[in-house]
Amino acid sequence: MHRTYLVRHMKKHNKPCRVCNTIFTNTRDRIAHEKNCRRPTTSTEDGPPEFTPSRSALCGLFTEYCLKADQDPDYSTALQKSLVSVGRLLKQLANQHLSFKYYIDFEAVMRKILTGFEDEFEFKTKSTLFLLDNAVETALEQCQMKIEETIDEFIRNGSGWTFVNFTNICVHVTSYRI
DSSP, X not given: OHHHHHHHHHHHHOEXXXXXXXXXXXXXXXXXXXXXXXXOOOOOOOSSOSOOOSEEETXXXXXXXXXXXXXXXXXXXXXXXXXXXXXXXXXXXXXXXXXXXXXEEEEEEEEETTTOOEEEEEEEOOOEEEOOGGGHHHHHHHHXXXXXXXXXXXXXXXXXXXXXXEEEEEEEEEEOOO
16 A cells, blocks of 8 residues: 555656656756756757748747648658658757757648549648757657648548648747756
8 A cells, every 4th residue: 555655656756857767856956957968969060051940930939941842642752751851950950959849730732532623731740849859760750650640531531632742841840948
């Protein structure tokens, strides 16, 4: 009985570092540790950044980067090719910010099978906290799985819609303080 209370207490009050998983007893200590735990980000590139924001709000707190999408008619292939430039953008942002939150908005043209009517739809990833620059590949794999599942479900339940191509990719970013 005593052990159950102890386990419940540890789950409730132990707070692991989101970078290295070191356990802390309070949030204040964990936050102070996370600020020092982050590896210093240094830019390895000389010259201007490859990507510039399309729009920003609140003095640059929220920014949007619009990228050209691959025009392949197979959404899985187009998604995989388009995520290469998204990966370069995330690496650039990791050099600029200690941490940030982002979500990706894929704009796709879909066509009705019977009528040939085309319309544009948006498929979004979930908001993701980005802490380590070596997590880019993992983040992109999760993004690809989420978008493919969403498009599959839309086609399956969408009353005759088929995928034509992606038109645009927008990456929405906000700085995140830890």
